Amino acid sequence: MKKLLLTLITCLTISLVFAQEFKTEYSTSFKKGDEKEIYKIVFPSAYGFMTLHHLDNVMMDNTKAMVLTKYDQSMQAIESKTFSLPKLDLRASDLQEVIELENQLVFISTVMHKKLAKHQVNSQVYSEKENAVSENKVLASFPIEGYSKSGFYQIAVSPDQTKIAIVANMPFVKKTKEKVNVWVYDNQLNLLWEQSETLIYASDRSYQENAFVKNSGEVVLNKTIDAFKKTRKSELLTFNGTTVETQNFSSAGFLPMEMKLIDVNGQPMLTGFFWNGKNSVIKINSKEGEYNDGAFLFDLNNNLLLGIHEWSNDIDAKDLKSLQVVDVKVSGDAIFMLGEKYLEDSEFRKNGNTVTTDLDYFYTYGSSVVVNFDSKGTLKGFTPLFNSKKYKNTEKEKGSVSAVLLENGLNVFSNNNSHISFDTFFSNPNSTIEKPNLAIPENGSSFLPNVLPKTVRSVKDYGMIYYIANYGDRYYFGKMTW
Numbered sequence: 001m002k003k004l005l006l007t008l009i010t011c012l013t014i015s016l017v018f019a020q021e022f023k024t025e026y027s028t029s030f031k032k033g034d035e036k037e038i039y040k041i042v043f044p045s046a047y048g049f050m051t052l053h054h055l056d057n058v059m060m061d062n063t064k065a066m067v068l069t070k071y072d073q074s075m076q077a078i079e080s081k082t083f084s085l086p087k088l089d090l091r092a093s094d095l096q097e098v099i100e101l102e103n104q105l106v107f108i109s110t111v112m113h114k115k116l117a118k119h120q121v122n123s124q125v126y127s128e129k130e131n132a133v134s135e136n137k138v139l140a141s142f143p144i145e146g147y148s149k150s151g152f153y154q155i156a157v158s159p160d161q162t163k164i165a166i167v168a169n170m171p172f173v174k175k176t177k178e179k180v181n182v183w184v185y186d187n188q189l190n191l192l193w194e195q196s197e198t199l200i201y202a203s204d205r206s207y208q209e210n211a212f213v214k215n216s217g218e219v220v221l222n223k224t225i226d227a228f229k230k231t232r233k234s235e236l237l238t239f240n241g242t243t244v245e246t247q248n249f250s251s252a253g254f255l256p257m258e259m260k261l262i263d264v265n266g267q268p269m270l271t272g273f274f275w276n277g278k279n280s281v282i283k284i285n286s287k288e289g290e291y292n293d294g295a296f297l298f299d300l301n302n303n304l305l306l307g308i309h310e311w312s313n314d315i316d317a318k319d320l321k322s323l324q325v326v327d328v329k330v331s332g333d334a335i336f337m338l339g340e341k342y343l344e345d346s347e348f349r350k351n352g353n354t355v356t357t358d359l360d361y362f363y364t365y366g367s368s369v370v371v372n373f374d375s376k377g378t379l380k381g382f383t384p385l386f387n388s389k390k391y392k393n394t395e396k397e398k399g400s401v402s403a404v405l406l407e408n409g410l411n412v413f414s415n416n417n418s419h420i421s422f423d424t425f426f427s428n429p430n431s432t433i434e435k436p437n438l439a440i441p442e443n444g445s446s447f448l449p450n451v452l453p454k455t456v457r458s459v460k461d462y463g464m465i466y467y468i469a470n471y472g473d474r475y476y477f478g479k480m481t482w
Contacts, residue, residue, distance in 0.1 A: 042098075122136050162215060262335075267299060366385070367388050
């Protein structure tokens with residue numbers, strides 16, 4: 001009897017140890033119809049997923065096709081639907097944002113037309129349940145006289161995805177003040193409020209501004225003055241539908257750069273990177289990137305800088321420039337912000353000894369870093385991730401990183417070793433999750449592909465992750481379970 005009990009305990013122990021082992025599956029390979037197609041995984045579930053794919057940076061004015069394809073849990077295609085972005089006369093809209101809700105996709109696009117003297121924001125809603133796309137709804141519009149003075153839009157989505165804000169900068173008019181229009185909608189595209197304001201700043205053709213919208217619906221505009229000078233400063237403008245409030249954001253030694261609005265236990269906060277102003281003036285379009293000297297956390301409700309932390313001496317920060325906020329994960333009192341250097345460049349393509357009118361595009365991703373705060377702004381540490389990597393033209397899809405927070409720690413997908421990598425940081429010593437085998441078996445052998453980091457999606461309340469992998473001209477859907 002004792003021997004039988006000991007055997008049962010041993011079997012149960014082995015079962016528990018291996019219960020968290022990763023299992024990786026791949027679909028059959030497929031090829032893109034056009035090298036400029038980009039893919040996105042949407043509606044990930046235990047029963048399958050959908051993909052959205054379309055051409056990137058299409059210059060044609062007459063059509064912009066969006067293709068949605070449904071896949072079952074074995075990653076086999078079931079059905080597909082194609083629709084086009086709306087037109088203004090014969091000019092098709094340009095996709096700006098796709099907002100994914102529980103069973104809907106909201107497509108936000110913009111279009112301008114000189115002869116019709118309009119610059120507008122369009123919206124279409126795809127219903128997963130009905131497999132149908134709504135008629136276009138115009139969310140915002142203002143008149144223009146020409147493309148050189150057409151103004152511009154910024155679109156922001158609240159952290160809980162219940163509010164959509166559109167901030168329009170009116171066309172440049174010499175010797176006048178900057179004018180803005182603001183619209184706020186709920187995620188069913190019902191207008192909550194709109195507001196028009198003339199600001200104290202001079203009208204210009206472009207501005208250094210970032211728009212955010214809180215879960216409450218208030219719109220925050222981070223306005224930067226003298227962006228590329230040592231006199232740089234930032235102000236926060238808050239719109240609520242009736243008034244606009246302005247307050248200082250920057251201070252001595254703190255000049256905020258790229259940032260993201262997050263919700264931390266119900267509190268709206270801005271987190272990102274800053275420049276301390278001590279080095280030489282920031283250079284426009286610098287090949288090396290703009291200076292960053294550390295990370296910050298700012299409480300928007302109380303207008304309070306909770307944490308400002310310069311790079312520590314134990315990390316090599318010389319290449320941490322032009323940092324973008326790739327992602328922020330919040331778990332209880334812990335905040336993990338992923339930052340990554342990002343630069344774009346282009347040059348005319350050569351055909352032998354002849355320079356053509358075609359352009360080659362170059363993209364730099366990294367160096368990268370994880371910043372760990374608590375909700376009070378206390379720094380828990382900087383963790384360097386990967387060195388910089390450069391990609392050309394459509395290889396851009398392999399750049400950047402994607403993070404998933406699991407019980408074993410912060411897991412980062414990347415192509416750090418020139419192929420798919422799954423690295424764990426801030427590991428939980430009690431976790432039984434083991435590192436997965438990411439190789440693709442095919443024709444009796446196996447190989448390591450690349451991952452397309454921006455396609456990685458985890459399934460809520462399930463131990464499951466989907467992603468797209470690439471090897472040569474072939475693509476695969478991947479599914480990881482544990």
